[in-house]
Amino acid sequence: MIKKLMICFMLTLLLMSPLQAYGAPSGFDGGVNNEYQYEEIVFITGEPMKFSGELDVKVSEGKNGDTETVKYTYNLTNKDETIKTKLTRKVTFVTEFTERNDKGQVIGQTTLTNYSEKIEIGKDKYELEDFQFSKSDVIDKRPASDFYSGNFEGRKYYTVNRDEGQIVVTISGGDVGYENFWGSTETQIINYYITSNRKVTDEDGDSETVSWEGSVKAQVSDSLTKKLVYSENEASLSSFNGGYIRTTNREMVSRYEYDLPRMQDNIPDKKRRTSDRINLSAKMVPKVERLVVPKFRDVGGHWAEEYITKLYSLDVFDESQNFFTPEIPMTRVEFTKGVIRACDIRPSMEEAEKESKRRTSRRKEPPEESPFKDVEVEDEDYQYIKQGLEKGIITGVSSDYFKPKASLTKAEAITILIRALGFGSRAPNPGYYTSFSDDDKIPSWARDSVYVAREIGIIEGDSYNRFNPNKVMTRAEASAMLVRFLEFLEKDLQQDYRENIILYN
Template structure:
């Protein structure tokens, strides 16, 4: 029964697969839902501008983000709460400028608003956006496997009631300022987390104001404070589906499922309302509580190939090998994987590149001609221009994953545990987080770990990629088997798609 349910679930996912954008569309607390039309999504936003916590529902239209250094993006919102007689329309045009800093493999990102129209209709009347400031500034740091980013968002908006700056019946002022926006993008997902502290000031003329009476207030003013925690996370999962028929050429296969989850938590400090639902200006008691929302949608499902490997049936690494060959990270053309054979430097390098960037395309005729032109140097001295794996050597050299020895790659030599860990930590870009030397790792054979490898081994243990042997040793010079390599590359993928989510979402939102 469980297997039948899983199959139905996968069929539903295939039928409902879609493409979304994986970003937070605005600083207000809102969550993205399912696709409604092309580029249009169901959307819910928390609303506090009347002094009463509530939710507005509707749609948001977000165009695809172009792969350009400079572009313009228009985002539109149409929201309402019919029970409270509230409607909101918002049209924002952003200008985005990216400045590449190749010397430090970083990108500076500036997002500004060039046009912003917003109208909110409540029982009080119509609030129209009159003035605003906004800046979203970020820095992206690019490692071979993942681009990490952090940024700062500040903004201020003023809405005028039934008029404009010169003539109005009151105003609402909102000030946005929060902790750094943080996130990442890589082959297996992306995430963006924002903590926004919002201060709201609501002011209307006091109908009972008497200038002759001492202490009479010209305006009725209330204040509110919001702590908005919002995260948008896109990730990939792998679902294994077994097959029941006996007369079938394969026993099971994996499906690659991409989902996006939006999580929102808002702690609010609002004025108290009267029984009629109006702000009570006569009391100092506050309305303090929290609202939470989350939404998960399926973006895409994809069936993976099923490898026909005959020598991993009872092996301890069979699940790692089967998944990575299904993803074509390892070569699937061979009938025997030889899990206990030593893996060569080239085999390991290719598998890591496939895990980070996908299978690289084969060279075109034009590529081959360019490589053989006079003056062109190959990435390594022992790599020829017509090598069938040239594109992998090129990628490895460009991203400094494996340096070789005196510019010799030595592709057929077995890779050691220290070399393997160095490649994985370089891929994550975490080697600079190791302590300043001298220091010792936790392993009992620390003295056998070469100085060049110590930062990599330290960080691999720090993030849980390696834990060592039962006797507490690391054995840096041990050669790596293909099964061990599969296990470590699978651990790298799990770290990228699952474990850093805790750092970038739960740890921030739930603190």
């Protein structure tokens, strides 16, 4: 009976600490797992064999948070009972992080500090004698989502039955990923080049050295997503009709593509080869959370009812009144607050507030000064404005004034959202035109954000293909835009970092 898979991984929430521990595929072997079982394909004999069993993962951070150690322990077998098989592997990776606060980035350098691996297949024993490995990632820290990309190189040296030969596996590839409050995805593309030289003894006792070469390409993705699902209240006599459920799903998918010689009793066919692919997948049991139920009396039947109730359930809106007033203008401070909450920057806000109180309580410490003349430090929304300014999400209407109660325009709203994503630099070089018919009405400071927002599907034109950049947004319209922003974080990023790579690469 397969023992329950033990997995201990750290999912550091967005901006809780400057360095993040990402949920990612285990090791660099292309395998997948759920809570109960891990499986991967092994090619060391020249023929693909599926091994499955137990995986234990332990993650620890250094005292200062500038290092991360990940230890993997595997105990696997092949399920073919006609042949004896066993795979044991232990590897430890240590990543050192170097912060570049001037660039808003972190460089992660990963090395292998400990390794051991033994594979038994029938009468043959393969033992890992040496493993060289190096990996480096760059992490771009953004308020709404962290994005990262890396490259790695490695080489494994195995002995065959101690002195009967050597197998060398050269590893190269890269990884891309993101992490935000709504989930995380990492996709690895791993290329293996295998060279085998070993002695083979026939039935007459004669031996010869046989050689073969093969290649394998593994694409594996580990994806965690949170989704909102509306659930009707089955009881008719209740104080509410229904509410939202937040479900957290984690799934791993893998695809191996290989080109190997055809093998017969460890002898490769010199003319014929085998090329094929193998897919693996594993899902975790979803986590289910009920959210608070909104009870606004003025949104029933409104075109934006679903958007408003979603945001209220997620604590993006925290109105305590029974009326949401969807058709009145959204203010600059209300939208800033909504974006900060949608990105879940509240943990860092709470720390900032505590630090501010500690500073003012110390003797001879000057009181904190607001960056804007029209926003007091004591204002209930001050921390949201402060965080938005420090994270580069918002700016004032001038160097001294923020105008928190001023109405919000569409151009301002889109600029705030694209800044939160850090996508402003994705616009073309200056001189381009957006595809909106009122392109000439778009302010120069909002042009890059408007262009990118349309490209990634957060906005679209009206029936006349106008963007209407200077139109004041109602609370209902702002709610719809915020939900589309959240859907981008929830769905579109996963599509780009998993399906677009594995299915179409």
